[in-house]
Amino acid sequence: MAGRIPDSDIARVRELSPVADVIGEVVTLRSAGGGSLKGLCPFHDERSPSFNVTPARGFWHCFGCGEGGDVISFVQKIDHLSFTEAVERLAARARYELHYEQGGSTSHRQQGQRARLVEAHKLAAEYFVEHLGSPEAVIGRRFLEERGFDAAAAAHFSVGYAPNGWENLVKHLRAKGFSDDELATGGLASHGQRGVIDRFRGRLVWPIRDVTGDVVGFGARKLREDDDGPKYLNTPETPLYKKSQVLYGLDLAKRDVAKARQAVVVEGYTDVMACHLAGVTTAVATCGTAFGDEHVRILRRLLLDTAEYAGEVIFTFDGDSAGQKAALRAFESDQKFVTHTFVAISPDNMDPCELRLAKGDAAVRDLVARRQPLFEFAIRSVLGGFNLEIPEGRVGAIERTAPLVARIKDASLRDEYARRLAGWVGAPDELAVVDRVRRAAAPSGERRPVKESSSTRPDPRDPTLVVEREALKLAIQRPALLGPAFDVLDATCFTAPAYADVRDAITKAGGAGSTGGGDAWVAAVLEAASDDAVRSLVTELVVEPLFTSSEPDARYGEAQLARLRVRALDRQIAELKSRLQRVNPIERGSEHNKLFTELIMLEKRRRDDLESVG
Secondary structure (H helix, E strand, O other): OOOOOOHHHHHHHHHOOOHHHHHHOOOOOEEEEOOEEEEOOOOOOOOOOOEEEEOOOOEEEEOOOOOEEEHHHHHHHHHOOOHHHHHHHHHHHHOOOOEOOOOOEOOHHHOOHHHHHHHHHHHHHHHHHHHOOOHHHHHHHHHHHHOOOOHHHHHHOOOEEEOOOOOHHHHHHHOOOOOHHHHHHOOOEEEEOOEEEEOOOOEEEEEEEOOOOOEEEEEEEOOOOOOOOOOEEEOOOOOOOOHHHOOEOHHHHHHHHHHHOEEEEEOOHHHHHHHHHOOOOOEEEOOOOOOOHHHHHHHHHHHOOOOOOOOEEEEEOOOOHHHHHHHHHHHHHHOOOOOEEEEEOOOOOOOHHHHHHHHOHHHHHHHHHOOEEHHHHHHHHHHOOOOOOOHHHHHHHHHHHHHHHHOOOOHHHHHHHHHHHHHHHOOOOHHHHHHHHHHHHOOOOOOOOOOOOOOOOOOOOOOOOHHHHHHHHHHHHOHHHOOHHHHOOOHHHOOOHHHHHHHHHHHHOOOHHHOOOOHHHHHHHHHHOOOHHHHHHHHHHHHOOOOOOOOOOHHHHHHHHHHHHHHHHHHHHHHHHHHHHOOOOOOOHHHHHHHHHHHHHHHHHHHHHHHHHO
16 A cells, blocks of 8 residues: 655645646636636536636636535546546656655555556557557558558557557556556456457557546457457446547547637547548547437536537538437437537538548548538438428428427527528418427417417517517617618518518508607607507617617618618528429429529528628
8 A cells, every 4th residue: 555645745736737727628618707717517418607717826716506615626526536646647747756654655556446547548558659659550551541541540549550460558557567457447457268458459449548648448340250249349338438428539629629619520540630631620539339418518617518609510411311319219319418419411422431432531620610500400401301392202202391490499499490490491371380380289188379469579688589579679779770771662571460460560650761760760660560569569679778888870770771681591591492303403404493593692692691791
């Protein structure tokens, strides 16, 4: 047993381990003012950050779950270590040599189990890397070269080769002072008839690191036909390695994930390599398991996944039926993110590694750039199974997809996708589809009216309607900033019936282009309102502050109108694309060309409006 660590050494370890740096390896921290930092607590699920760090004092505390302490207690809790093991880990991180009161510096055998296993994995990783250059490993080097990875790429990701023998690694680590039990416990060796044998033999090997950079396991790829094992063999569950709690490549990606507020989730080790080498340095992969709740928690902490700091998570899937099923599974995980989730699919159904090899680095970057919302992909995947040319197909599609849309937890987003669903299917009554989704989302037995009453007050916080609301506030409070351009807006720009009624009242009062504003103008709009509910909403819009913190000008007004037009064009474009999908270009070439020309014109109008916004 090791002796007691002197208090002076413990104090020195604390001094060399800034609490914000250590915690920042696991949790993305942002300024909270007053010298404090905040992030999402790693010890309980939360939607807004209540985890606070005070670097000047060296302490942390979560106001949500009540956990707190110093840098040592954080390492103890996050890695389930004893006090001594936590001090040893921090000392190793700081490259500080500990001394013990019973004499001598710490030896390998004096370390705690976790530290011992981490050291064994570090040495194993170095051993595998060294053997990638051996004559036997030519088959592994050829595998990498055929996938576009040179020696520098292999070195960057520490790819190695496990020699094709029964106990090469075991003998190597025994000589370093590790016992057979330790090697078996760590998953580096397996129990055979004659004792322990190497777990990985004759394979390419990728080290799997935790978020702090420690090697905790390996993934090994089969190379030879006579290898009767699985294509990929991973480390089994061990005290170090829990496959549901690690993401391959996260140690390399974490800083860019936090900085870019983006994570790209791919399916394999070579896909991570391809993405990083192509410039998508936020790519990570699961390790032989489906993307699950623990993975969500890891990414949420790094993304600082809150409404205030929302970023994006992008899944890459094959476009085949298996990929569509994976997307539907991810649909459920998406509900656990505050941030936006997307799907990126190669048009040729190639994974990132294949895409980079076939078309170069730019194609991988373009794949990520052409992402589409996960909800949209999942819903459209289901719609693909219906014939939308016939009434029966459209009705069946709505009945099948409405419950799917209803599972979207964010009510505002749910309504927006219900509206889009109506366009994709080609349903003539958008509100009927919205109501169908709302009824599917309502508690059992609850029923909503088929039509939304014009007296229904829209939620002022609804993000899908905020542009409509801001434009109406301007038209009532500062009509001169909008002028005649407001009056000629297409009726489809206002999707909420109550907002459409306010717009009608403005039109009946003479229009925004006819007045300079003031009390007389507000009185005219109130007089033109169709009922008390609309008048009440007009009054609300009169007193509600505008969203800009500075004095609004004509440019601000123009930007709001452009955003309104873009949203309306988005709906028209989605509906037109849906119609195009239902028109065979060979059998109905003239109709297809006409629709395609109309689509190009709409997209040009949209680009023009976006330029005026920017």
